Structures are given as C-alpha cells and as structure tokens.
Amino acid sequence: MTRTLSPEEKARFSRHIILDDVGLAGQEKLKNASVLCVGTGGLGSPLLLYLGAAGIGKIGIVDFDVVEESNLQRQIIHGTKTVGVSKVQSAKDRIEDLNPYAEVITYEERLTKDNALDIFKDYDVIVDGTDNYATRYLVNDACVLLNKPNVYGSIFLFEGQATVFNHEGGPNYRDLFPEPPPPGLVPSCAEAGVLGVLPGIIGTIQATEAIKIILGKGTTLSGRLLLYSALDLSFKELNVRKDPNAKAITQLADYEQLCGLKPPDNLDTPKEERFERIQVREASSKLDSGWAPYVLDVRKPAEADIVSLSFANRLVPHDQVNQVLAELPKDQDILVHCKKGGRSAQACEVLAEAGFTQLFNLEGGITAWAQEIETSLPQY
Amino acid sequence: MSITINIPSALRPYVKGQSTIEAHGQTVGQALDFAEQQHPDLAKHLRDDTGQLRGFVNIFIGQEDIRHLDGEKSPLSNGDALTIVPAIAGGAS
Numbered sequence: 209m210t211r212t213l214s215p216e217e218k219a220r221f222s223r224h225i226i227l228d229d230v231g232l233a234g235q236e237k238l239k240n241a242s243v244l245c246v247g248t249g250g251l252g253s254p255l256l257l258y259l260g261a262a263g264i265g266k267i268g269i270v271d272f273d274v275v276e277e278s279n280l281q282r283q284i285i286h287g288t289k290t291v292g293v294s295k296v297q298s299a300k301d302r303i304e305d306l307n308p309y310a311e312v313i314t315y316e317e318r319l320t321k322d323n324a325l326d327i328f329k330d331y332d333v334i335v336d337g338t339d340n341y342a343t344r345y346l347v348n349d350a351c352v353l354l355n356k357p358n359v360y361g362s363i364f365l366f367e368g369q370a371t372v373f374n375h376e377g378g379p380n381y382r383d384l385f386p387e388p389p390p391p392g393l394v395p396s397c398a399e400a401g402v403l404g405v406l407p408g409i410i411g412t413i414q415a416t417e418a419i420k421i422i423l424g425k426g427t428t429l430s431g432r433l434l435l436y437s438a439l440d441l442s443f444k445e446l447n448v449r450k451d452p453n454a455k456a457i458t459q460l461a462d463y464e465q466l467c468g469l470k471p472p473d474n475l476d477t478p479k480e481e482r483f484e485r486i487q488v489r490e491a492s493s494k495l496d497s498g499w500a501p502y503v504l505d506v507r508k509p510a511e512a513d514i515v516s517l518s519f520a521n522r523l524v525p526h527d528q529v530n531q532v533l534a535e536l537p538k539d540q541d542i543l544v545h546c547k548k549g550g551r552s553a554q555a556c557e558v559l560a561e562a563g564f565t566q567l568f569n570l571e572g573g574i575t576a577w578a579q580e581i582e583t584s585l586p587q588y
Numbered sequence: 589m590s591i592t593i594n595i596p597s598a599l600r601p602y603v604k605g606q607s608t609i610e611a612h613g614q615t616v617g618q619a620l621d622f623a624e625q626q627h628p629d630l631a632k633h634l635r636d637d638t639g640q641l642r643g644f645v646n647i648f649i650g651q652e653d654i655r656h657l658d659g660e661k662s663p664l665s666n667g668d669a670l671t672i673v674p675a676i677a678g679g680a681s
Contacts, residue, residue: 387643
C-alpha cells in the first residue's frame with residue numbers, strides 16, 4: 209500500500225517538494241522506496257546520511273564490524289561516543305536522529321552467499337559500499353539474479369570509481385571486470401591508506417544515483433564509469449558495455465575461492481609454505497624464555513611512525529625486502545611482521561626464495577600484538 | 589605514433605610516481621609493450637604469466653574499452669590517450 213506524507217513530513221521535505229523534478233509525487237516515491245546499503249564504512253557513512261535525510265522510507269544496512277577510533281577519519285556517520293558500538297546500531301541511531309520517519313533495518317552479520325539473496329529480495333535498490341573483491345562479486349551476482357540495480361562505488365588512495373550496474377538491462381560488474389586480482393597484488397586501503405574525504409565524494413555520488421533511480425529522473429551512470437582523482441581534481445567518464453563473451457550468472461558462487469582466498473576444492477595438496485607461522489602469544493612466551501630472533505618490520509615508514517615494536521631490528525617495506533637480502537642474517541631466526549600478517553607472509557616468501565630458512569611470520573601482525581600482548585600500544 | 593598513457597594511483601609506484609607516461613606504437617599492444625620496456629615493474633600488473641592482459645585491468649582508448657574494439661590489436665592514432673583502469677575495492681574499512 210502506498211504511504212502518503214504527513215503534514216509534518218511535507219514541511220520537512222519542502223525543499224524537495226518544490227523541485228519540479230521531485231514534487232509531492234517524487235517525495236512519496238522516496239518514502240515508499242527501500243534501499244539496502246552493504247557496508248557502513250567510508251562510502252556507507254555519507255551515503256546513508258544523505259539517503260536518510262532525503263526521506264527514503266526503508267533503509268537496510270549490513271555490517272558485522274564495530275566502530276573503531278581509526279574509522280572516524282572518514283566514517284562520519286559514527287562518532288567518538290559510538291566507538292566500540294556495532295556499526296549498524298551506530299548508523300541506525302544517527303539516521304533515526306536525522307530522520308525519525310525512516311525505518312532502519314539492521315543486519316549485523318557478514319554478507320555471504322547463504323544470506324545475500326534473502327536480505328536483498330526486500331529492497332528496491334542495492335548500494336555497494338564494501339571494501340573487498342569477494343563481497344563486490346557477491347553483491348553483483350545477487351543483484352543480477354534478483355534483477356535489482358547495484359549502485360557501485362569504490363575508492364583507493366586518492367581515486368574513486370562510481371557507476372550503476374544492472375539497471376534497465378545495462379552492464380554489470382563482471383562485464384567491466386571479468387575476474388578479480390589475485391590476493392596480495394593489490395593492497396587494501398587498510399594497508400595503503402585512503403584520503404578521508406574521498407569516500408565522501410564517491411558516497412554522495414552513489415546516494416544521488418540511488419535517489420535518481422527511485423525518482424526515475426535524469427540520466428544515471430548506467431553504462432558509464434566515472435573516475436575521480438582527488439589529487440588531479442579530474443573527473444573522467446568511460447563507456448561500459450555488456451560483454452558478449454561474459455558467462456551468464458545463474459547462481460551464487462564461492463567468492464572466497466573466486467578471489468583466491470582459499471584453494472579450489474579439487475586441489476589435494478596445498479602449496480607448502482617455506483616459513484613458520486607463529487601466533488603472538490607463542491612468540492611472546494618464546495621471547496620471554498630467551499628466543500632472540502632478528503625482527504624485521506616490513507611496513508611502510510609512516511606506519512612505524514604510528515607505532516613500532518620496541519624490539520624490532522630493521523624497517524624495510526615488504527616490496528623492498530629483495531633489495532636488502534645481503535644485509536639480513538642467514539644463521540639466525542628472522543621474525544617478520546607487518547600490520548596484520550599479510551605483507552609479512554609475502555616478505556617471508558621472498559626471503560625463502562632467496563635461501564633463508566629460519567623464517568617466522570608473526571600472525572596478526574602488530575595489531576594482534578597490541579590486542580593481546582602490549583595492550584598499551586595504539587592500534588591503527 | 590606518440591601516445592599518452594594515463595596511470596592510476598595504484599600503478600604509479602611502478603612508473604616512478606608519474607600520472608602519465610609517453611609511449612609509442614601503432615597498436616595498443618605495441619604501446620603497452622613500449623611502456624613495459626621503459627618500466628619493467630609495470631608488466632606483472634598488466635599481464636599474466638602467459639602475457640595476456642589481466643581480467644581486472646581494463647585499457648581504454650579515449651572512452652572506449654579495447655575489449656569492445658580489437659583488443660591489443662586496436663589501432664592507435666597520433667596523440668591518442670590510453671587510460672588504464674584497474675579494479676579497486678576500497679570503501680568500507
């Protein structure tokens with residue numbers, strides 16, 4: 209049943225209603241529309257604020273994370289008061305404060321192939337504010353299977369991309385990017401950094417597109433990929449077409465496997481690693497009992513400026529380890545660490561390839577160390 | 589043919605931090621080969637072990653994706669601009 213606006217809502221949304229391309233009928237479309245935002249982080253923050261403020265009647269939000277202080281450089285829907293609170297609850301409270309007429313439904317869980325279709329089916333428009341390839345392919349495929357528009361945005365360093373996928377017969381994510389990069393080749397924003405205001409630009413473009421789709425007004429980004437460079441202050445538009453060679457999407461896949469995050473089922477023997485993986489608690493107790501490895505920090509210098517282990521011997525970014533091989537000890541254990549354990553594992557591989565044999569990767573990196581061992585260290 | 593290649597942030601570390609590089613070639617493939625010879629670290633980010641362009645890296649001539657033209661054989665005109673568009677995934681964390 210179509211819901212109409214109360215007198216109070218007419219006053220609240222009057223700046224929309226007097227727009228010729230919105231009007232009372234358009235504002236009622238927004239009130240009767242439902243939008244699901246996957247992710248309540250850098251992109252989700254601004255776009256949820258604006259979708260809430262705009263009068264979207266039903267807003268769903270999916271996230272499994274809790275608010276951390278280092279989120280607040282860009283995730284402006286949250287605040288210092290909600291550090292430690294679940295992101296969906298923090299976002300819901302803020303949206304309801306901005307617009308008490310909005311119905312906000314929270315899904316405090318990871319989006320998976322088992323729950324995606326069930327969650328998506330109740331929404332008109334899906335907005336992708338995730339931060340990894342596996343979830344982006346999942347969001348795309350679920351939208352294709354349910355025939356729902358997917359308002360896409362992504363960011364990296366100083367650059368953003370935005371478009372609308374799967375809208376009125378237009379192309380989808382797989383038409384633009386048939387396959388994801390292998391793990392490790394492209395660093396994440398958590399590893400590489402991101403300009404805090406960048407998701408503000410891309411997220412508000414996504415919110416604009418979602419509103420246009422609901423209103424049925426204007427020209428959406430469907431079939432066009434918008435590239436934004438904050439450093440150059442340039443916008444570029446590229447054509448995106450359906451790929452005639454693309455395989456039809458008929459069901460959801462195993463996205464962890466697609467993205468190389470776990471080996472294919474038919475692979476009997478996993479690749480043998482030439483280094484040991486050591487948990488922070490085990491490393492700590494070994495160090496307490498006299499273990500004296502050479503400790504190699506493979507993060508970037510700027511990360512070491514934030515926090516370092518007091519007993520680290522050397523700082524060399526993981527992609528430059530091959531330039532200092534001659535300076536590292538071959539007859540001593542080497543304990544390699546980064547922020548979370550991914551880059552250090554890559555560095556261990558490089559060292560193993562170069563003939564080093566006494567290699568230990570600190571699992572969970574300095575983050576796990578700060579969480580479990582030296583809890584006074586800052587986390588970032 | 590003198591060609592400009594626009595380099596995304598993600599790949600700038602492999603071309604000495606430049607936002608654009610100059611290349612030469614009659615086709616997209618030749619221009620990319622030229623760029624890879626000048627900047628060897630770029631190669632593994634553009635091509636897989638068999639030399640094929642990777643599925644998460646798109647090359648555009650002007651506004652058109654070469655997959656919808658003639659792939660790496662797509663001919664170039666003097667002054668054309670190529671844009672490399674890799675898949676990026678950031679947004680939440």
